[in-house]
Every structure is written in structure tokens, then in C-alpha cells.
Amino acid sequence: MRAAFGERFEITPGYLNSASIGVPPARVVDAVAAAVRRWALGLDNAPAFGPDIATARAAWAALIGADPAEVAIGTAVSQLIASVAAAVPDGTRVLTVRGEFTSVTFPFAAQAHRGVTVTEVDPAELVDRAPGFDLVAVSAVQSADGAIADLPGLRAAGTRVLLDVTQALGWLPMDLTWVDWVVGAGYKWLLSPRGAAWLAVRPHAREWTHPVAAGWFAGDNPWNSVYGMPLRLADDARAYDLGPAWFSQVGAAAALPWLASLDIHAVHAHVVALADDLRARFDLPPAGSAIVSLDLPDAADRLTAVGIRFATRAGRARLAFHLYNTVEDVDLAVNTVKRRPPARAREPSRMKRVE
Numbered sequence: 001m002r003a004a005f006g007e008r009f010e011i012t013p014g015y016l017n018s019a020s021i022g023v024p025p026a027r028v029v030d031a032v033a034a035a036v037r038r039w040a041l042g043l044d045n046a047p048a049f050g051p052d053i054a055t056a057r058a059a060w061a062a063l064i065g066a067d068p069a070e071v072a073i074g075t076a077v078s079q080l081i082a083s084v085a086a087a088v089p090d091g092t093r094v095l096t097v098r099g100e101f102t103s104v105t106f107p108f109a110a111q112a113h114r115g116v117t118v119t120e121v122d123p124a125e126l127v128d129r130a131p132g133f134d135l136v137a138v139s140a141v142q143s144a145d146g147a148i149a150d151l152p153g154l155r156a157a158g159t160r161v162l163l164d165v166t167q168a169l170g171w172l173p174m175d176l177t178w179v180d181w182v183v184g185a186g187y188k189w190l191l192s193p194r195g196a197a198w199l200a201v202r203p204h205a206r207e208w209t210h211p212v213a214a215g216w217f218a219g220d221n222p223w224n225s226v227y228g229m230p231l232r233l234a235d236d237a238r239a240y241d242l243g244p245a246w247f248s249q250v251g252a253a254a255a256l257p258w259l260a261s262l263d264i265h266a267v268h269a270h271v272v273a274l275a276d277d278l279r280a281r282f283d284l285p286p287a288g289s290a291i292v293s294l295d296l297p298d299a300a301d302r303l304t305a306v307g308i309r310f311a312t313r314a315g316r317a318r319l320a321f322h323l324y325n326t327v328e329d330v331d332l333a334v335n336t337v338k339r340r341p342p343a344r345a346r347e348p349s350r351m352k353r354v355e
Contacts, residue, residue, distance in 0.1 A: 004324040016308060022188050025191060032250055056252035074242040080197055093119070103164070131157055138154075140174060145316070146290065162181040171323070179200075180202050206237070267323050274327065275321045278292055292321075
């Protein structure tokens with residue numbers, strides 16, 4: 001059990017995999033367990049989840065600096081980005097970085113039949129190349145190595161931007177008020193169950209795209225939109241809503257308001273100090289990111305052998321630090337990777353002893 005930022009986590013030393021799956025605080029575990037119990041007893045009905053959906057939507061909006069009316073819900077980043085990609089004009093030219101997570105790029109690449117193109121460039125070229133494209137689709141923080149996008153540079157470039165904040169929101173302070181579409185999942189740094197994701201559609205972005213996956217939950221009043229024509233979508237970003245995963249929204253409603261109440265600069269300072277401490281111990285320069293990518297011989301095997309939780313991405317060991325991590329985790333990882341293998345026992349001499 002660990003305490004961090006006023007909350008309890010049932011976590012053991014060596015959990016460095018928040019970039020894959022965040023560990024929920026006790027309040028989230030309790031909320032989801034109670035919802036499952038109500039389900040088991042047959043005590044719930046679908047409209048009863050409405051307040052949790054609204055709470056999570058409002059908290060995610062607060063985290064990115066948006067009005068809740070600008071935020072749509074879904075269950076996965078690729079699903080929400082696909083609703084944008086399917087609506088961009090024919091022939092849209094999309095720019096991204098080489099090696100970008102495919103949930104960002106595949107939805108646009110799947111529109112090739114409409115002349116939509118996706119061009120990959122090295123990260124250092126992204127800002128300079130952006131003015132020559134219609135839209136930039138990129139992650140705020142890269143999944144593979146934790147590299148942070150040049151957001152001020154992209155803002156100055158003036159090209160429309162779709163930004164995936166899944167690997168950034170919850171630890172990295174960002175000004176996102178200028179971004180056309182902001183999308184993110186909740187099951188990593190936002191410590192929610194998988195199945196809750198959000199998409200902010202700024203008012204000016206709604207002029208360029210439109211809902212293409214409209215369903216009953218996107219209606220002006222979902223419970224009056226379940227049968228019959230005519231089309232009657234919400235008049236705000238809820239028109240982009242996709243059907244909710246109930247229990248995931250319950251967990252998000254418990255996690256996100258608490259996260260939104262924290263001093264993000266204090267969280268950032270905590271996680272970056274740990275990550276840069278680990279980098280320094282491996283003679284790596286500081287990077288200001290919560291994610292560390294180690295390209296060291298046998299690192300993954302050694303970490304696995306002692307039960308440290310991490311991920312392998314792009315052939316490297318990826319370690320991620322969040323608010324519940326401590327220097328104990330840094331020590332454990334460094335000592336494990338640097339530990340010398342035991343010396344091989346000397347084989348007994350095969351020469352016969354001469355008396």
C-alpha cells in the first residue's frame with residue numbers, strides 16, 4: 001500500500017508501466033466494485049449511469065481547459081479519431097511523425113480511397129513541414145520513447161491540429177486551448193478503467209467536420225432519441241458521442257475529478273524528477289518526460305526476472321513514472337539492470353593429481 005497526493009494505492013514497488021495501464025486509487029476501485037455489485041443484484045438501470053458520464057466529461061474538460069459542451073465521449077482513441085478522419089474533406093493532406101502510434105494514423109490512412117494522404121516525417125521536421133499540410137495528427141507525448149511534441153511550434157505554424165494526449169494528460173502541464181481536436185483515453189495516466197475516452201471538438205473544428213457515427217446517445221436527449229426519424233442530434237459536441245461503457249465511466253467519474261483537483265505542476269515535478277534521476281544513473285541526459293526508454297543489453301530480461309512491471313516498445317525497455325512512484329522504484333530498476341551476473345563457478349580441473 002502506498003499513499004500519494006492524498007490517495008491510497010494498493011501497489012507494490014517496481015510498478016513502472018503506467019504508460020500501458022495506470023493503477024487506480026482506492027476511490028476508483030471502490031466505485032467500480034460498488035457498480036458491479038449493484039449490477040449483480042439487478043439494482044441498476046441504464047439512465048442511472050448518466051451522472052457518472054457527465055461528471056467524467058466535465059472533469060476531462062477541466063483537465064484540458066475546455067468547456068464540457070465541447071467534449072464527446074467514446075471508448076477508445078482510434079474510434080474517436082475515426083469519427084474525425086471519416087469526416088475530413090476528400091484529399092485532405094495529413095502530417096504526422098515517423099513511428100506515431102497507429103491509433104492516431106490508421107484512421108486517416110483508412111480514408112485513402114477518398115484521396116486522404118498521411119505523410120510521416122522525423123519529429124524535428126514536424127513544425128517546419130506543418131504549413132504545407134491541411135492537418136497535423138500527432139501525440140503530445142510519444143508512446144515508444146516519451147518524446148514531447150513541440151506544441152508552441154505547432155501552434156505558431158497555424159495548421160489544424162489533432163492531438164492525442166493519452167500519454168500526457170495527468171502528468172504534463174499543457175495549454176490546449178488552441179488545439180482543434182484533443183483526444184485521449186483514460187486507462188493510462190488518468191487511472192480509469194479501459195473503455196472511457198474523450199474527444200474535444202472546438203467550435204471552429206466543427207465547421208470543418210461533422211458527426212459520422214451518430215447514434216442514439218448523440219441525440220439532443222438520448223432517451224428521447226432511441227426510436228424513429230428525423231435526425232435530432234445534440235447541438236454541441238455531444239453530437240459526436242459514441243455509446244458509453246458504463247462501468248468505465250463510473251471509474252472515470254471517481255478518478256478524473258480528483259486528478260483535476262491536483263496541482264499538475266507538482267505532479268509533473270514529481271514524476272519528471274524520478275524519470276530524470278533514472279536517466280542520470282544511466283548517464284543519459286534529462287528529457288523532462290515521465291517515460292524512459294532504455295536501450296541497454298539484457299535490460300528487459302533483468303527487469304522481468306525480478307518482477308518489475310514495464311513494457312517493451314520499439315525494441316527497448318519502456319519505464320514510466322506516475323504520481324504513486326517513489327525513489328524506491330528508481331533504485332530497484334537501476335540496481336536490477338546494473339547488477340553484474342554471478343560469476344560462473346570454476347570447473348574442477350580435469351588434470352589428474354600427481355602424488
